[in-house]
Amino acid sequence: MxxxxxxxxxxxxxxxxxxxxxxxxxxxxxxxxxxxxxxxxxxxxxxxxxxxxxxxxxxxxxxxxxxxxxxxxxxxxxxxxxxxxxxxxxxxxxxxxxxxxxxxxxxxxxxxxxxxxxxxxxxxxxxxxxxxxxxxxxxxxxxxxxxxxxxxxxxxxxxxxxxxxxxxxxxxxxxxxxxxxxxxxxxxxxxxxxxxxxxxxxxxxxxxxDIMDNFDEELLRATKVTDDYKKATIHTSYKIQAEEGKTIPGKRIVEAIKETKKTGKPFIETFNCENAQISAITSLGEGVPEKAKRKKRKR
Ligand SMILES: [Zn+2]
Ligand SMILES: [Zn+2]
Incomplete structure (x- = not known):
């Protein structure tokens, strides 16, 4: 065979x-x-x-x-x-x-x-x-x-x-x-x-x-933020780091979150700070079904 x-x-x-x-x-x-x-x-x-x-x-x-x-x-x-x-x-x-x-x-x-x-x-x-x-x-x-x-x-x-x-x-x-x-x-x-x-x-x-394998910054920037987490395709969290010796004003973050809420644009698009490095961590969203694993039969 x-x-x-x-x-x-x-x-x-x-x-x-x-x-x-x-x-x-x-x-x-x-x-x-x-x-x-x-x-x-x-x-x-x-x-x-x-x-x-x-x-x-x-x-x-x-x-x-x-x-x-x-x-x-x-x-x-x-x-x-x-x-x-x-x-x-x-x-x-x-x-x-x-x-x-x-x-x-x-x-x-x-x-x-x-x-x-x-x-x-x-x-x-x-x-x-x-x-x-x-x-x-x-x-x-x-x-x-x-x-x-x-x-x-x-x-x-x-x-x-x-x-x-x-x-x-x-x-x-x-x-x-x-x-x-x-x-x-x-x-x-x-x-x-x-x-x-x-x-x-x-x-x-x-x-x-295939979506996760090919997910890059361009795609992330094109995503739309949903209010309904239960229907989310991708879950994103961000890490923001200030450049050495610089600080990030908290106001900038708050503004970006407000803008995201208002427009549905992802945070990476709305957050603007020249002193910061931003990286995104993506995983499966809540809307993706969980795999139904096959359990071993109990004897
Ligand atoms: Zn048929
Ligand atoms: Zn079998």
Whole structure:
């Protein structure tokens, strides 16, 4: 299995190596264009309450062909339907993850997707996405990738999904061992840094990881301060230091805070003092969902 994935990655890399710089740029440009077009189609329908894949209402559940909009908990759906109608056999991880990312980003860009990674070699995938009263978490550990060896039926590479509605249980991590496709395994390896030629692009499905990784002074200056901390995307605190032998008048700080309150401009924009050095410390805001960790089962 592992070799097959490596071979697939090598094949893509060889394909890239055979292209010129211009050809690669052209291909990336086209891919982004295509991606944006698909997202817009999805978003236009979504905002009208329509599913762009099956054309039914997002709230409607007709007990027949599974559709990605089932993940939005349409009226009348039960956990059993996911089992009986083999929902998770129909859709790859990639399809499910992209869909949930897109759904989350119809509300606001990035904030609803906590995909920050931890330095844990056993953790292959772990993210929590929320949208209104819904919350989904995807989780794959090394042992899932290898298949649980002591369980007869779960030896295939798989991942787990949890779904909560208004913080109430709907699907538990332990309910499904969802098979990973070869393409999923390739993507997982790439996002884990398995290739220096290929990078994963989430585009309109971008989450907090890419936002935090690329957050710089220019972006900070462009942020808007919110009164509603519960909806904040990024939390910022500042360290102000006077230059040696100089002082910072407290008045300047008070003025800057007032100006920030009035205009919504970030403190770094409103604070003005020639004798001061200012540095910002950023972290995830309160509006970002906390990751739902998978606990070890108690015996
Ligand atoms: Zn649908
Ligand atoms: Zn497992």
């Amino acid at each position: 592992k070799n097959k994935v490596d071979e697939m990655i090598k094949k893509i890399e060889d394909g890239i190596n055979s292209l010129s710089r211009e050809e690669i740029e052209e291909r990336n440009r086209k891919e982004i264009e295509n991606h944006n077009r698909l997202y817009e189609e999805f978003e236009n329908a979504f905002k009208k309450g329509i599913c762009c894949f099956c054309n039914s209402k997002l709230k409607e559940f007709k007990n027949k062909e599974p559709c990605l909009h089932w993940l939005l908990h349409p009226e009348g759906i039960k956990k059993d339907n996911f089992k009986r109608e083999k929902f998770f056999e129909k859709y790859s991880l990639q399809q499910i993850e992209s869909y949930l990312r897109w759904v989350a980003n119809t509300e606001t860009f990035g904030r609803n997707i906590n995909d920050l990674t931890e330095e844990d070699p056993n953790q292959i995938l772990q993210l929590t996405i929320n949208f209104k009263e819904l919350e989904w978490s995807l989780d794959c550990k090394k042992m899932d990738l290898e298949g649980h060896p002591n369980r007869r039926f779960r030896r295939y590479p798989h991942y787990h999904l949890q779904m909560r509605i208004n913080h109430q249980r709907f699907i538990d991590y332990t309910d499904f061992h969802i098979p990973l496709t070869d393409q999923d395994l390739v993507e997982l390896k790439i996002t884990k840094g398995g290739s220096d030629k290929i990078h994963h692009f989430y585009g309109r499905g971008t989450g907090m990881k």
